[in-house]
Amino acid sequence: MKKNFLLFGFLLFHFCLSAQESNLLNNQATQELNQTTTAPVRSDLDKTLDEAEKKLGSSIVGERVGAAKLLGKYPNARGTYLLLSGLDDESALVRRASIVSIIEHFDSGQSMYDRAIAEKVFSKIGDPDVEVRREISGMIPRLSIGLMRSGFERTLVNGRPVFRSVPGNLREDLLNLGLSALLDEDSIVRQNVLKHHTRIRLPLPASTLAQLLSDKDLAVVLSALDYIRIHAGDHSVLAKVEVLAQHTELGIRAKVISVTRSLAHSFPLYRGVLRKMISDDSFEISAQAAVEIARFGETLPEDAVQKIEQYLIEAQGLHGKVETVFYGLSSLGDTGLRIYKKLTTHRSDKLRSQAWQRFLSLSRGWDKPEVWLPALSDRDEEVRTSVIVTLRGRLSSLDEESVRELSSSKFSDVRAFAAESLLSAESDVVASCFFDLLIDEDDLVRATTLRVLANLKTKGWEKIHQQSLRDEEYAIQRAAIDGLIMNRAVGEKILRDYLSSYPNTKISHAIRAELNR
Amino acid sequence: MLLLSLGKIAVFSDAQPTASEESFIRIMQLRREGDVRIRYPDALPSLLAFMNEHARVTFDTDPLFIDDLTDERLFENPILYINCDELPNYDFSVDENVALRQYLELGGFLYLDAGIKASFLGTDLGHSYAAWEERVEVGEWFSQIFPEKSFIPLARNHDLFRTFYKGLPKNEDLKLEENQKRLPETVLSFVEQEKWPQGTYSLVGIKVKGRLACLASPICAMGWGRDEFGSWIPPISFRIRESADDFDETLKLASFAGNTYEVTREDGLQDEIFVMPGQRPMWVREPTGRWRIFKYYSGEEISNYAHSFYARLGTNIFLYALLN
Numbered sequence: 001m002k003k004n005f006l007l008f009g010f011l012l013f014h015f016c017l018s019a020q021e022s023n024l025l026n027n028q029a030t031q032e033l034n035q036t037t038t039a040p041v042r043s044d045l046d047k048t049l050d051e052a053e054k055k056l057g058s059s060i061v062g063e064r065v066g067a068a069k070l071l072g073k074y075p076n077a078r079g080t081y082l083l084l085s086g087l088d089d090e091s092a093l094v095r096r097a098s099i100v101s102i103i104e105h106f107d108s109g110q111s112m113y114d115r116a117i118a119e120k121v122f123s124k125i126g127d128p129d130v131e132v133r134r135e136i137s138g139m140i141p142r143l144s145i146g147l148m149r150s151g152f153e154r155t156l157v158n159g160r161p162v163f164r165s166v167p168g169n170l171r172e173d174l175l176n177l178g179l180s181a182l183l184d185e186d187s188i189v190r191q192n193v194l195k196h197h198t199r200i201r202l203p204l205p206a207s208t209l210a211q212l213l214s215d216k217d218l219a220v221v222l223s224a225l226d227y228i229r230i231h232a233g234d235h236s237v238l239a240k241v242e243v244l245a246q247h248t249e250l251g252i253r254a255k256v257i258s259v260t261r262s263l264a265h266s267f268p269l270y271r272g273v274l275r276k277m278i279s280d281d282s283f284e285i286s287a288q289a290a291v292e293i294a295r296f297g298e299t300l301p302e303d304a305v306q307k308i309e310q311y312l313i314e315a316q317g318l319h320g321k322v323e324t325v326f327y328g329l330s331s332l333g334d335t336g337l338r339i340y341k342k343l344t345t346h347r348s349d350k351l352r353s354q355a356w357q358r359f360l361s362l363s364r365g366w367d368k369p370e371v372w373l374p375a376l377s378d379r380d381e382e383v384r385t386s387v388i389v390t391l392r393g394r395l396s397s398l399d400e401e402s403v404r405e406l407s408s409s410k411f412s413d414v415r416a417f418a419a420e421s422l423l424s425a426e427s428d429v430v431a432s433c434f435f436d437l438l439i440d441e442d443d444l445v446r447a448t449t450l451r452v453l454a455n456l457k458t459k460g461w462e463k464i465h466q467q468s469l470r471d472e473e474y475a476i477q478r479a480a481i482d483g484l485i486m487n488r489a490v491g492e493k494i495l496r497d498y499l500s501s502y503p504n505t506k507i508s509h510a511i512r513a514e515l516n517r
Numbered sequence: 518m519l520l521l522s523l524g525k526i527a528v529f530s531d532a533q534p535t536a537s538e539e540s541f542i543r544i545m546q547l548r549r550e551g552d553v554r555i556r557y558p559d560a561l562p563s564l565l566a567f568m569n570e571h572a573r574v575t576f577d578t579d580p581l582f583i584d585d586l587t588d589e590r591l592f593e594n595p596i597l598y599i600n601c602d603e604l605p606n607y608d609f610s611v612d613e614n615v616a617l618r619q620y621l622e623l624g625g626f627l628y629l630d631a632g633i634k635a636s637f638l639g640t641d642l643g644h645s646y647a648a649w650e651e652r653v654e655v656g657e658w659f660s661q662i663f664p665e666k667s668f669i670p671l672a673r674n675h676d677l678f679r680t681f682y683k684g685l686p687k688n689e690d691l692k693l694e695e696n697q698k699r700l701p702e703t704v705l706s707f708v709e710q711e712k713w714p715q716g717t718y719s720l721v722g723i724k725v726k727g728r729l730a731c732l733a734s735p736i737c738a739m740g741w742g743r744d745e746f747g748s749w750i751p752p753i754s755f756r757i758r759e760s761a762d763d764f765d766e767t768l769k770l771a772s773f774a775g776n777t778y779e780v781t782r783e784d785g786l787q788d789e790i791f792v793m794p795g796q797r798p799m800w801v802r803e804p805t806g807r808w809r810i811f812k813y814y815s816g817e818e819i820s821n822y823a824h825s826f827y828a829r830l831g832t833n834i835f836l837y838a839l840l841n
Contacts, residue, residue, distance in 0.1 A: 041770075048772040055763075066761025069810050070771060073799050096701070100812055107813065108796060131701045138816045187697060188818050218692055219817065222746055251747035258746070316541055316569055317578030319562045320745050347541060350579040 049074060053082055064094045072101025075108035084120055092129040099124070099135045106142050118146025119174060122200075125193075126177045130186050137181060137192035144199035147174075170200055178202045187217035194223045206231040213240035218249055225255045232267045245273050253277065253285045254321065261292045271296065278304045283311035284321055291328030300332070308332075309339050318350040326354065330362065337362050349380040356387050366394040369402040376406065376414045388417050398425050403433045412442040419448040423455060430458055438464070446471075447479035454483025462487075466494045469507070477507045485514050541577035542839070545590070545597045548582045551605020557751075560738035561598060564831045567743065572681055572832055574839075586613035591620055596838050600738055601631040607654045614662045621723075621730040626838035629655060632733025633719060635780050635790075649719050650781050651733045659723065659731075668721040668733060670783065677729070678717045680837040682829035685709065685716050691821055700822055704814050707757040708822075718830055719783065728841060732834060740827020749824035754815035758801060761810070768800050768808040775799070 043051070048070075055067035068086045071079045083105070086098030102121065105112075112118060122143050125136045148168035155162055170178060178200065181193045194212060197204055209231055212224040221244065231237045245256045257277060264271040277289035278300070290304040308325060315322040326343075329336035340362065343355035356375045365371040375387040398406075398421050406418030419437045422430045437449040450468055453461045461483070468480035484491025495511050502508060546561060565576040580598070583590060586609065591597065597620070609617075621627060634652040651659075651668045659668070671677065685708065688699055700708065723731040742750045761767075775793035782788055786804040793799060800810045 043770055043772050045772040048770075051767075051771075060762070062762035066763050066767060069759060069761055069812065070767060072812070073810070074772070096703075100814065103815075104813060130698060134701075134816055134818065187694070188816065191817055216694060219748070219821075222748060249747075255746045316566070316576065317562070319566060319578040324745070348577055348579060349581075 045074065045076075049078055049082070052079075056082060056086060061091045061093060064089060064091065065097050068094055068097035068101055071098075072104035075105040075110040077110075080105050080110060080112065080117070084117065087120065087124055092132065095124070095127065095129060096131050096135075099132055103135065103139065106139070112142070113146045113149070115146050115149045118143045119171060122147060122174055123177065125181045125189075130189070133181070133184065133186060134188045134192070137184075137189045137196075140192065140196035141199055144196070147200050168201075170202070175202070179208075182208055183211065187215070187220055190215065191217070191220045191223050194220065194227070204230060206234040206237060210234075210236045210240050213237070213244065218252060221247075221252060222255055225252075225259050228259055229263060232263050232270070238269055238273075241270070242273055242276075245277055250282060250284065253280065253282070254288065257285065257288050257292060261295075264292075264296070278307075283307045283314070287311040287325045288321060288328075291325050291331065294331045295328065300335075305332070305335055305339075309342065312339065312343055312351075313346065315346075315348065315351065317348045318354055322351075326351070327358075330358070344375065349382055352378065352380070353383040353386040356383060357390050360387065360390045366391050367396055369398060373402065373405060376409060376411070376417070381411075381413065384411060384413055388413065391417075392420070395421055395424055398429070400429045400432055403429055407433060407436050412440075412445055415440055415442065415445045416448045419445055419452055422449070422452045427456075427458075430456060434458065443473040443475045446473075447475045450476065450479040450483055454479075454486055457487065462490055462494060465491070466498075469494075469498050470502075474506065478510070481507065481511060481514060541575045542596075543577050543581040543594045544835070545594050546580040546582050547584070547586070547597065547599045548603065549584050549605055553603050553605045555603055557600075557738045557742060560741040563743045564738075564741040564828060564835070567741070567828050568832050568835060572836060574836070576835075586616045586620075591616060591625070592623070595624070596626045596628065596835065598628050598630065599632075600736075601629055601634070601652065601655060601733075602736060607658045609658060609661075618662050621725045624728075625730070627731040628834060628838065629731065629733040630738050631736040633721060633735045635778070648735070648780050649721065649783050649785075651721055655733060663723060663725075666723050666725075668723055668731075671720040671722055671729075671732075673714065673717045675717075675720075677720070677732075677833055677837040678715065678830075680833040680840070682716060682833055685713060686822060686825040686829065691825055698818070700818060701814060703759055703812075704755055704757055704819070707759075708755075712755075712757065713826060716826070716829060729837075732838075734830075734834075737827045737831055737834075740824045741831055742824075749821055752815065752820045753823040753827075754813055755819050755823065756797070756811050756813055758809040759812050760807070764800075764808045764810060765806070768802075768810065773799070 052067040052071050055063045058064055058067075064086070068083060071083050071086075080102065083098045083102050086094050087102075089095050089098070099121075102112075112121070121139065122136065124132055127133050127136070147170060150168045151166045152163050153166050155164065169175075178193065178197070179202065181189055182197065182202070182204070184190050184193070190212065193202070194204075204227060209224060209227060212220055213228070215221050215224065225241075225244070228237055228241060241256060241260065244252055247253055247256075257274065260270040260273050264274060271293070274289050274292050275298075278286050278293060280286040280289065286304060287308040290300050290308055294300055308329070312322065312326060312329075318326060329339055332339070337359065340355050340359040344352055344359060346352050346355060356372070360366055360372060363371070372387055372391065376384055378384055378387075403418055403421060403425060406414055406421065409415055409418070415437065418433075422434060422437075425433075434449060434453060437445055438453075440446050440449070450465065453464060465480045465483050468476050471477055471480070481495070484495050492515065495515060499508055499511055544561065544565060548555075561580050562578045565578045565580070568574050569576055569578065581590065581594060617627070629651075632651055632655045633648055635648040649670050650656075656668070659666075686699075688695055688697065691699055693699055699705065718734060718737075720732055720734050722729050722733065725731070739751070739753060740749075744750050773791060773793070775791060775796075778790045778792060779787040780790055782804070788804070789802040791799045791801065797813060798811050800808060802808050
């Protein structure tokens, strides 16, 4: 028995062992299979940076470039410091890749407020490679925080040590680099430095500004015009502006108007520039200049007014400079009014719409139906709406002829307005005109008429409202309910009678709710 | 009934046209109420003004906004523009879909800007990526309108790309001196060879009755805006692919803890894009096994070049729509 047990145990042990071996073999096979299809394991961040650092020191330019490019994907302090070293590389390709990656770090939220870092980067604004200089010049706003960090100094005042703050300023060598960059051979660098020079407290001498106002590149000139206020009183700057007022490029001349318009208040000589531009060959420019001069209260010559008119008539929509000139017409008094009236027949819907609004407001034309009735025949809804909005609340009593003309319009919004106009009309006009509106094909018109009748308590209004409760259109029924509730003394009974006859229609619940309020 | 004739419209109606009806060509834009940010409100008016100035067309620079495709004015104007990023949803009624189908069959043209959008871009509206298929929502929408059709990529030699402008902007187009670099070297090389060869772009379209009637593109409106002095707005950056000697090995093993996305290429194959959460795409593994890194460039020269390209492309699209 004992022998059999031992044998059994031995056999069982071997069986288990075999099973384990089998499992081991299976697992091994599985692992081998997985190893052939699993992707290589990626490095961790430290190893990747170690590898990049090593390649940055390679003698092969391609490897150094690759490392600089890759480091841009890891925005952290170590990566940034490695890239800073790349900025001194002998190869322009490496320096370019380094600066692009540094910018990537900025974009990923890596801050570079350390003054030493900012100065290191900014110092490359004198790099022999134009691509590097362009990138650096574009980075000035981001570098300015670090560059302009204020500090403290310890000084003695009356024998006592005093700590006081020292405002941030560029180091002298960097200041000189910045000043040179204002006149860099590359227009993009010039433009960038000019645009951002105030952020790093780079002085802009009048002579430099005058030079930039004569720049070959239009974008540089446009940027320079933004800064003429700094030296507005300088005659060399004024002289350049006068020349630019006759520049061949429309955009430059438009910019001259834009900057001189505000300068002319403090520096009257600039008003002379604007005055001359009234004679510009381009209607667009002369119209803008004329409007600005008119704002100063000056009277315009007739030909200038004609140019404004022509410019607006030929405009292809109310957009951009057209808008500026259009709204500037208000400063032309009666002349402006006349032009607004003419523009009410313009081809552009938007221009017509705004012209009507301006014309009616400035001429107080809402009192004269013969003036605005044609506007309500306009095929564009926006035009009609803008006129109705201007008239609403300002209309005095309309005569019957005018109401009838509105009531017979092919546009339902105009007929609805006709119904509204009955509110301020004489009672005989109401009595004469309301019926056509009450049976209008459009339910908005009918509903509006009902509401007006309830307001005016026209003879027979109760009966009309009572019948309207049984209309098919909910809008009509609702208008009837509102009218009856507004005149509760009479309306409540009518509503209760309706409920007793029709306890479960779609409006019964609404009526109950109103009555219970 | 809609009739196109030499870039002008004749509308058949009972009324005699009045002086105010001798109108410019209106471009309709669908704009609906909803929780959506209008990112480039001046883009289309700027492009229309640009075309009037350079192509001597007569567009009304104010788009005609409609909020419903059953608007009766749909059939009065030849071109409908939709910025798909500005749609709060794609819930169009049956009537709207019927109207749109009818509009396209009768000769109307629909331009779906941002109708192509790679999925990994998410809700970030400031990015575009030149994928080669319509965005999912557009595909689902159009399966209800034209169930028998699908969007097909436009070939690079399609006539649309040469309607008015040909090729990429040169220095004179950018108002740069001849000796000035218009772009960094790596960027220019990528743009000329891969991104926008010969001024082309990734466009997909649907033909109706043999005519290209509907077009979708990655967002182009970001490149149309100009201020009153003619300067381009807002700033645009570039994403380009760059290689290095050892990237096929390095990028395979470099530290990465993000997600990958597959994007359809022009040749129909898939690029695998590597993206860290909350960051711009890092690098790409191409179907050939090549690995390249994405680099981002910004600056005046980049922005001006991009704007010039998008304005030229927009001109080509709208003029093609008018003339075909």
